Amino acid sequence: MTAAVFLSDLHLGNHRCQATAISAFLKGESRKLEGLGYRSIDDVPQLYLVGDVFDDLAPATWPKPHRDVVADLLAFPRINYAPGNHDEWARNLLGIAAGKVTIRDEFDYVDARGKRFLVTHGDQFDPMMRYTFKIVPRYVRAFICDCASGWHSGSYAHRIENNAVEAAARRGYDGVICGHTHRPDQFVADRVGARPVEYVNCGDWLHHRTAVIDAGVGPRLIG
Numbered sequence: 001m002t003a004a005v006f007l008s009d010l011h012l013g014n015h016r017c018q019a020t021a022i023s024a025f026l027k028g029e030s031r032k033l034e035g036l037g038y039r040s041i042d043d044v045p046q047l048y049l050v051g052d053v054f055d056d057l058a059p060a061t062w063p064k065p066h067r068d069v070v071a072d073l074l075a076f077p078r079i080n081y082a083p084g085n086h087d088e089w090a091r092n093l094l095g096i097a098a099g100k101v102t103i104r105d106e107f108d109y110v111d112a113r114g115k116r117f118l119v120t121h122g123d124q125f126d127p128m129m130r131y132t133f134k135i136v137p138r139y140v141r142a143f144i145c146d147c148a149s150g151w152h153s154g155s156y157a158h159r160i161e162n163n164a165v166e167a168a169a170r171r172g173y174d175g176v177i178c179g180h181t182h183r184p185d186q187f188v189a190d191r192v193g194a195r196p197v198e199y200v201n202c203g204d205w206l207h208h209r210t211a212v213i214d215a216g217v218g219p220r221l222i223g
Contacts, residue, residue: 003045003046003111003112003214003215003216004045004046004047004048004109004213004214004219005029005045005046005047005048005076005211005212005213006048006050006119006177006200006202006211006212006213006214006219007022007047007048007049007050007053007202007205007211007212008049008050008051008052008053008084008121008178008179008180008201008202008203008204009050009051009052009084009179009180009182009202009203009204009205009206010022010049010052010053010054010069010204010205011052011053011054011055011086011204011205011206012053012054012055012056012059012062012066012069012070013054013055013056013057013058013059013061013062013066014055014056014206016206016207017055017066017205017206018205018206018209019063019065019066019068019069019205020065021205021209022069022072022205023065023068023069023072025209025211026069026072026073026075026076027072027075029047029076029213030072030075030076032045044077044078045076045077045078046076046077046078046079046080047073047076047078047079047080048080048081048082048107048109048119048177049073049079049080049081049082050082050084050119050120050121050122050177050178050179050202051082051083051084051085051086051087051120051121051122051123051179051180052084052085052086052087052121052179052180052204053081053083053084053087054086054087054090055086055087057089074100076100077100078100078102079100079101079102080102080104080107080119081101081102081103081104082103082104082105082106082107082119082120082121083103083105083121084121084122084123084179084180085121085123085129085180090103091105105120106118106119106120107119107120109177109214109219111214111217111218111219112214112216112217112218113217113218115174115175115198115218116172116173116174116175117168117173117174117175117176117177117198117200117219118167118168118171118173118175118176118177119176119177119178120176120178121178121179121180122160122164122178122179122180122181122201123180124167125160125161125163125164125167125178125180126160126163126180126181127159127163157181157183160180160181161181161185161189161199161201162189164176164178164199165189165191165197165199168197169191169194169195169197173197174197174198175197175198175199175200175219176197176198176199176200177200177201177202177212177219178200178201178202179201179202179203179204180201181201182203182204182206182207182208183201183203184201184202184203184204184208184210184221184223185199185200185201185203185221186198186199186200186201186212186219186220186221187199198219200212200219200221201221202221203221203223208223209223210222210223211223
């Protein structure tokens with residue numbers, strides 16, 4: 001039985017969002033929930049939305065497949081939403097728990113092995129997002145982010161990954177699950193003189209069609 005599904009960087013409203021593929025994936029996962037008996041809400045499979053779910057806040061203008069994705073997301077019994085830099089408006093709602101949806105900047109996730117993961121979008125690990133973008137108007141920032149694949153590669157991408165690993169380690173986590181860079185990846189970072197930390201990046205649904213699923217044996221990148 002799937003314990004949790006993690007998705008990031010759907011970018012609903014963006015013309016490059018592969019909405020039909022997202023719906024096909026979500027329907028496949030949500031059907032696994034039908035007819036299953038749970039002892040408590042803590043046993044119910046959870047969907048983690050790890051930021052940059054939305055690019056555009058005018059759903060009336062979206063193509064129908066994009067609107068359908070929202071309905072498919074809401075089919076899950078528990079939704080944990082950690083907003084990113086593209087949907088940062090939702091950070092005004094941090095701390096809200098309304099029905100099945102909880103919005104926080106980050107979540108703790110503990111898998112069946114007892115491993116603790118920090119779940120957050122990941123833009124806080126990106127130096128350019130933390131500093132330069134604080135003084136850039138939102139419409140300019142959105143354009144730059146849409147072209148970000150160039151800087152989210154090579155040594156700069158590794159810098160973001162290292163920042164994520166070190167941040168998780170400082171707080172005592174065994175791993176970090178994030179998005180932001182559109183670079184799906186999973187590895188254990190060996191740290192000299194310190195315990196290793198697992199890095200898991202969900203990827204995106206503009207290019208890679210990837211997700212992370214924990215089916216009871218720990219998070220696994222699929223796609």
